[in-house]
Amino acid sequence: MIRGKVVIAQDICKGCELCITSCPQESLGLSDKINIKGYRFVELVKDNCTGCVNCALVCPDAAITVYRQRKEVFKANQNMKKAV
Amino acid sequence: MIRGKVVIAQDICKGCELCITSCPQESLGLSDKINIKGYRFVELVKDNCTGCVNCALVCPDAAITVYRQRKEVFKANQNMKKAV
Amino acid sequence: MKLPPITNGFEIVYKKPDTLTDTPMHYCPGCGHGVVHRVLMEVVDEMKIQDKTIGVAPVGCSVFAYNYMNVDMQEAAHGRATAVATGIKRVLPDRFVFTYQGDGDLAAIGTGETVHTVNRGENILIVFINNGVYGMTGGQMAPTTLLGMKTTTSPYGREAASAGFPLKITNLITQLPGALYVTRQAVHEPNAVRRLKKAVRLAFEYQLLKKGTCFIEVVSNCPSGWKMTPQESNKWMEENMFPMYPLGDLKVPSQTMN
Amino acid sequence: MKLPPITNGFEIVYKKPDTLTDTPMHYCPGCGHGVVHRVLMEVVDEMKIQDKTIGVAPVGCSVFAYNYMNVDMQEAAHGRATAVATGIKRVLPDRFVFTYQGDGDLAAIGTGETVHTVNRGENILIVFINNGVYGMTGGQMAPTTLLGMKTTTSPYGREAASAGFPLKITNLITQLPGALYVTRQAVHEPNAVRRLKKAVRLAFEYQLLKKGTCFIEVVSNCPSGWKMTPQESNKWMEENMFPMYPLGDLKVPSQTMN
Amino acid sequence: MEHTPGTSEIRLMKGNEALAEAAIRAGLQAYFGYPITPQSEVLEYLAVHMPKRGGVVLQAESELAAINMVFGAAGAGARVMTSSSGPGISLMQEGISYMASAELPCLIVNVQRGGPGLGTIQPSQGDYFQATKGGGHGDYHMIVLAPSSVQEMADFVFESFRLADKYLTPVMILSDGALGQMMEKVALPPEGSLPFIEKPWATTGKKPGQKRRIITSLFMQPEEMEEVNLRLQTKYRLIEKQEVRYEALETDDAEIVLVAFGLAARICEKALTLAREKGFKVGLLRPISLYPFPSKVFASLATNAEMFLVVEMNAGQMVEDVKLAVEGKRPVHFKGRMGGMIPSPEEILSEIETVIENEQVNT
Amino acid sequence: MEHTPGTSEIRLMKGNEALAEAAIRAGLQAYFGYPITPQSEVLEYLAVHMPKRGGVVLQAESELAAINMVFGAAGAGARVMTSSSGPGISLMQEGISYMASAELPCLIVNVQRGGPGLGTIQPSQGDYFQATKGGGHGDYHMIVLAPSSVQEMADFVFESFRLADKYLTPVMILSDGALGQMMEKVALPPEGSLPFIEKPWATTGKKPGQKRRIITSLFMQPEEMEEVNLRLQTKYRLIEKQEVRYEALETDDAEIVLVAFGLAARICEKALTLAREKGFKVGLLRPISLYPFPSKVFASLATNAEMFLVVEMNAGQMVEDVKLAVEGKRPVHFKGRMGGMIPSPEEILSEIETVIENEQVNT
Amino acid sequence: MTTAHEIIIAGFGGQGVLSMGQILSYAAMVEGKEISWMPSYGPEMRGGTANCTVIVSDVRISSPILSKYDSAIILNQPSLDKFADHVKPGGLLLYEKSTIINPPTRSDIEIIGISAVAEAHKLTSKQVANMVLLGAFLSRRPIVSLENVVKALKQVLPAHRQHLLPINEQALKRGKELVNELIGESV
Amino acid sequence: MTTAHEIIIAGFGGQGVLSMGQILSYAAMVEGKEISWMPSYGPEMRGGTANCTVIVSDVRISSPILSKYDSAIILNQPSLDKFADHVKPGGLLLYEKSTIINPPTRSDIEIIGISAVAEAHKLTSKQVANMVLLGAFLSRRPIVSLENVVKALKQVLPAHRQHLLPINEQALKRGKELVNELIGESV
Numbered sequence A, B: 001m002i003r004g005k006v007v008i009a010q011d012i013c014k015g016c017e018l019c020i021t022s023c024p025q026e027s028l029g030l031s032d033k034i035n036i037k038g039y040r041f042v043e044l045v046k047d048n049c050t051g052c053v054n055c056a057l058v059c060p061d062a063a064i065t066v067y068r069q070r071k072e073v074f075k076a077n078q079n080m081k082k083a084v
Numbered sequence C, D: 001m002k003l004p005p006i007t008n009g010f011e012i013v014y015k016k017p018d019t020l021t022d023t024p025m026h027y028c029p030g031c032g033h034g035v036v037h038r039v040l041m042e043v044v045d046e047m048k049i050q051d052k053t054i055g056v057a058p059v060g061c062s063v064f065a066y067n068y069m070n071v072d073m074q075e076a077a078h079g080r081a082t083a084v085a086t087g088i089k090r091v092l093p094d095r096f097v098f099t100y101q102g103d104g105d106l107a108a109i110g111t112g113e114t115v116h117t118v119n120r121g122e123n124i125l126i127v128f129i130n131n132g133v134y135g136m137t138g139g140q141m142a143p144t145t146l147l148g149m150k151t152t153t154s155p156y157g158r159e160a161a162s163a164g165f166p167l168k169i170t171n172l173i174t175q176l177p178g179a180l181y182v183t184r185q186a187v188h189e190p191n192a193v194r195r196l197k198k199a200v201r202l203a204f205e206y207q208l209l210k211k212g213t214c215f216i217e218v219v220s221n222c223p224s225g226w227k228m229t230p231q232e233s234n235k236w237m238e239e240n241m242f243p244m245y246p247l248g249d250l251k252v253p254s255q256t257m258n
Numbered sequence E, F: 001m002e003h004t005p006g007t008s009e010i011r012l013m014k015g016n017e018a019l020a021e022a023a024i025r026a027g028l029q030a031y032f033g034y035p036i037t038p039q040s041e042v043l044e045y046l047a048v049h050m051p052k053r054g055g056v057v058l059q060a061e062s063e064l065a066a067i068n069m070v071f072g073a074a075g076a077g078a079r080v081m082t083s084s085s086g087p088g089i090s091l092m093q094e095g096i097s098y099m100a101s102a103e104l105p106c107l108i109v110n111v112q113r114g115g116p117g118l119g120t121i122q123p124s125q126g127d128y129f130q131a132t133k134g135g136g137h138g139d140y141h142m143i144v145l146a147p148s149s150v151q152e153m154a155d156f157v158f159e160s161f162r163l164a165d166k167y168l169t170p171v172m173i174l175s176d177g178a179l180g181q182m183m184e185k186v187a188l189p190p191e192g193s194l195p196f197i198e199k200p201w202a203t204t205g206k207k208p209g210q211k212r213r214i215i216t217s218l219f220m221q222p223e224e225m226e227e228v229n230l231r232l233q234t235k236y237r238l239i240e241k242q243e244v245r246y247e248a249l250e251t252d253d254a255e256i257v258l259v260a261f262g263l264a265a266r267i268c269e270k271a272l273t274l275a276r277e278k279g280f281k282v283g284l285l286r287p288i289s290l291y292p293f294p295s296k297v298f299a300s301l302a303t304n305a306e307m308f309l310v311v312e313m314n315a316g317q318m319v320e321d322v323k324l325a326v327e328g329k330r331p332v333h334f335k336g337r338m339g340g341m342i343p344s345p346e347e348i349l350s351e352i353e354t355v356i357e358n359e360q361v362n363t
Numbered sequence G, H: 001m002t003t004a005h006e007i008i009i010a011g012f013g014g015q016g017v018l019s020m021g022q023i024l025s026y027a028a029m030v031e032g033k034e035i036s037w038m039p040s041y042g043p044e045m046r047g048g049t050a051n052c053t054v055i056v057s058d059v060r061i062s063s064p065i066l067s068k069y070d071s072a073i074i075l076n077q078p079s080l081d082k083f084a085d086h087v088k089p090g091g092l093l094l095y096e097k098s099t100i101i102n103p104p105t106r107s108d109i110e111i112i113g114i115s116a117v118a119e120a121h122k123l124t125s126k127q128v129a130n131m132v133l134l135g136a137f138l139s140r141r142p143i144v145s146l147e148n149v150v151k152a153l154k155q156v157l158p159a160h161r162q163h164l165l166p167i168n169e170q171a172l173k174r175g176k177e178l179v180n181e182l183i184g185e186s187v
Ligand SMILES: Cc1ncc(C[n+]2csc(CCOP(=O)(O)OP(=O)(O)O)c2C)c(N)n1
Pocket: C059, C060, C061, C062, C078, C101, C102, C103, C104, C105, C106, C129, C131, C133, C134, C135, C136, C137, C142, C222, F034, F035, F036, F037, F063, F087, F088, F091
């Protein structure tokens, strides 16, 4: 499976949890900490993000940036696995 | 044919001629005279009115009153004719 | 008006309704407004509801409607007749309340009030005189002016690209669940007048049901604004207005009442 | 926002559009307004039309929309956004002009402007956020509030008999010949957002045709006004709002352009 | 004021809510309005309480619709009101002019916020001119009452309905966001304490044999329209004679008289205390009826006081009426804050000190 | 006035038409309006002539829509105007307040008719307060120019656009039905005689690297809103200093000075002639800019003249500004006709005789 | 020694009183005079009375609205009733006779009644009674020349009505003649 | 010898500052005092700061808006920064410690910081930190009795929240104790 990452702007996040609901991987969760505005913010809680972008699409505060493994890298890795 | 009569309020009539157009008997016509408002008014020009009410219905100024022979009278007349 | 004595054996089969005042109407010769006033009052007379009827006059040629229709009336600001009628009906829910409005009044400046009054299903009757022009102010373009039609403010003929399309507001409000009875009528010939009268009668009767708004559009003429004789104007109306604004019922209660 | 360095081999597949400012949005957690702002700006970015786009903000929660969308913007009086947009578009016909309006703004006080702007077929995009409530002023009833729904001004639930029916203004304006493209979308889940973006893209592209008004309704939530969590609000929206305001296209250009 | 017979109930309420509750107790039969901060509580309170107690509450599609619904209901004889703030009141100007012309009684509440434009929702007194000089077209006035406490928010509702019915005129309560939002104790008279009067002119349906009623503001012939205007002006002269209301505090020995209405007067009262503590002979005149303006009282004040200091939460509006009343006999100074800013008592105190100093330098 | 370079063309025109033609020649780019008597000729004339000469004419669905279209077009940098009368102008009050707050230039023409309410379509000056004190909410002013001839109907259009652009403010031409409907000779400057200025603040699309433009009247923080208000007030003080306009006729030796604007001033001019023929030393002061009001000139007049007689086609509105300017130094009398009635020169003459007599009795 | 001439023209709407005033005004403009033409105006619907005040002057005109006139040209009874008393002593009152039941009686002014409508009918079916009256008026008060009135007409008439120029000119001349005949007769 | 007590209560929206002021006001009403409660107000959306001015007095209250206060009850840093200097000399500044980074430093007033939020959490999951603070405040400024505050609560809480009465009462008392402990410690 292709690997992804999300970076969440913690000071912008309002903890609405909509990204959490929309993540097919259940990769996201609310932090116990509180940001400068008093909201519990969201963070990656599992390292299984696929970079599907769902979370970013539903985020009302444009707080999420999504990264994904480059195709070449992914393929190279796949090939490596196969090779192994 | 049943007989009718119309009475036109000449001071109210604005000479729009809509009644003239709508009279199936062509009983109505514009007078040569002019009323206090400067309009040529409408009058009965033929004695063949049937009291069909058409003219009154379309008159925008409610200037027309329509009379018709009572049914009894009409029937009596009819009978008289027949008798004759 | 004193009626002259008539040969015995005759009876009156048509006279103007008692609820129409004797004040001569200020309308131009052949203007449809007068017919609609009369028909409304015929129904009020027939239903014997003069004491329960309150009318609202618009701003437009019929601004003086209250001089002719002999019922209690209020004169509303331009476009606000249905808001005024709402105010009246809400505090006097057992009265018959109607507005009488032109196309500038109802379909231009009053669009918001028209849509929301019907959407609330106010139990009133809205009488809408569509003559395709602003009569009172001298023949300017109305929302209902036909494409290509020349008015003082569309001197080269109405163009859709800059002035938009003839607005069929009656069709719009028909969609609203608050609309109980919607019909489009005319007064250009005797049978049309007869049909209008039936519609008005129905509308007043429906008002007792408290099931929504009744809306009667009357496609009418404006000989002065159109710069035509009354006859020409009726002919032009039949040939040009009716195709755009076809006569007939748009919604009848059975459709909405079950 | 500075982005942290990421392991090599990764690339950015989603980041907020450049045309969205870095100003934190003042909306309540989970409010749909933010998503719609972002999607609009994504399209402006993609089409590279920031220098040609002029937006009009309403009076409503999105009154500060101009703080977030990094394009030239005007803030209109309550309900008058489409009139303001008309003024802009008429004098700058080659710009992309859009309004952004709530249901109170567009479908209550602005009804007249909405209907007439679309009827004129102004070549603008109207974005209409239907959250069934007046968010900004504290959760009063909107024209689109559902029957039975409790708000601060319908404390016993909206009743049709006194407050009228939920107004489907999008359906109304669809009827107008000036409407070129009319669609109803949402932002409650990723695919809905994707669909909205496509619609926005189309609408901006259609604006070049100068063939009429594009109108996008977004059925949205108001967690604060509805007194729900964001998740609850989205669920409630799906279950209650969507049946009344079903998503999808109401009019696409092919229908009107031949 | 003689309008609160019977025993009253004491509650702690927001100004907006007290006003709404008072309206119900004053026999309000219909309310038409549209939400706008800082007055939405009026509509919200009525939406909760009117249905239980009989009467119409309708959230209109706009302020424009609201004022015209008020027109209709007033014309039909109902005790009726609307409320709004800044932009919404501006939208009602045409309707208000119509009601003044048609001589219809009603209550219009303006809970002022900072303008112009969309402005801010913070308290302001920037709509004084609009209220008192007639923001609509033509020559007309409303009676304008300016409460300065939650109690007066309630009391003036009774007073307004009474005056509206008496003079057949729209009456405005000119309040502000602070008075609308703050809570104070308020004594509320029981329901039914304001009698209804006959309104034979109301359109309720023409009874057989009676003359029918027409409510209009159209008088095409200028002669006729001038007649109507003369009737209105006669009424306004009467109102100016009979309905002036003000409150004078410690003006007897005052060398400097503060003039302020509404919230600003409350703040001036505090400033007065502070100033008196410092030994300044300060008084306060609070116009309660802004129209009719208490012009006459200034004539007598001007004989004792050395100067006036008008304090308003605007750029200087009532100060014009004060100057017109003082007729140049004494200097009239002005201190204003704008756009939702509220002057503090200390700020007024220091203004008092400044003007006293300056006048001493000048003379 | 320096705005009419080039040779001008002389025509016989209605005031409304002269104004419309002047607007085109002054570079009008967009007009948004709605018909209402007695000003519909403005829209009608433009509908005929604007399309040929480039530019937008749009009949809006209402005056409310019209003023907000004006807002949008002005914000987009266009030279733009609207026109209406009484009820229609009332409907624009919210929009005018917004434009004043957002500091947008535009021209609003009020061809006054008799009010209040639907009133009559006959000429009136009943909207003076609304125009000069701000009929909308909040503290703001428009520059208000009052023409008294068809020539000025045209001239003031140029002047208005120039002032609007210079001060970033709505400007109103306060005319009346008579001036709108009457024909006189008018000299019209050629097209293009009023230059366009840069409007870097206009929303025309954010160019790369440039700051984007936001046009708003919302300033939620009261501190910020007060800033805006202070800026506006500073502007108004500047306008009051720089843009006062009036005409003085035979005031040098005048014992009684007539004060009138617009049509009333024309009638007073005739009354002045009649009075001078009778040996009365009468002068005429005609305020041209109603805001800023020419207050200062009264100070100097008050040293010579024994009294003032203000003549208005209303119940007495400008008379307040005159009194404020005269500061009680001389008696200020008032003669008004209302609701579309126009005073005749003879009527004014007899008023002159009356007040002179009364003052002599009094003193 | 007033250099201005102040005229009221009044009748039913549709009798051409406003355009009569306008043509007079245009003619005066051709002569380089100051002009003020002030119509009564009302809602655009037909009927009712109409009038206009025309002032032709060598100097700046003050009030465009007057209550006393040097001349009155009157086309119907209501207007006659309204304005007869407003003619200044020594002034001129010219009226169209056909619909006047109570003719004016003042002795301190010059009063001329002509049958302009009848004359117009003789000339043509088109309505040029107003030009007959204008011709008659100018015969007694030559404040502008007939040639300039014709020039004005040429300017004012829209293209599709230019063919009516001769008949208008005839009407003007007929009016002049009529008065001359009358004056010959009566004065 | 002022008979009035002038208080500012300030914090984030949602921390219950407005209701704290209201409950104090109701209690004062129970005691027959004059009251004025003046909230800051803004658009109804969440976030931002909120405050209210409460005046409790034996006589008619003049200005409901003040710039100097006898007491301040502060729940967050921005409010502390804004209002610390506005406490009259000799006055009381009570604040919630947890989020305060820069505590107040004035020496001419009494300053008390308590951990109301933490205490509230100890008592319950419900937000009663404001009641802890109110209890603490009343311990130093007994302008109304605790019993009357409880009475007020009883009146104010809607039916479905009446069960929260005991926990609120506990919180009030805990606040009082806290301060007493503190005073015992430090002063
Ligand atoms: C606020 C306002 N705007 C404009 C007008 C001027 N006005 C009077 S009637 C009218 C239009 C009337 O047209 P319509 O409603 O179609 O009625 P009609 O005269 O054709 O019967 C207008 C624009 C007004 N009185 N008030």
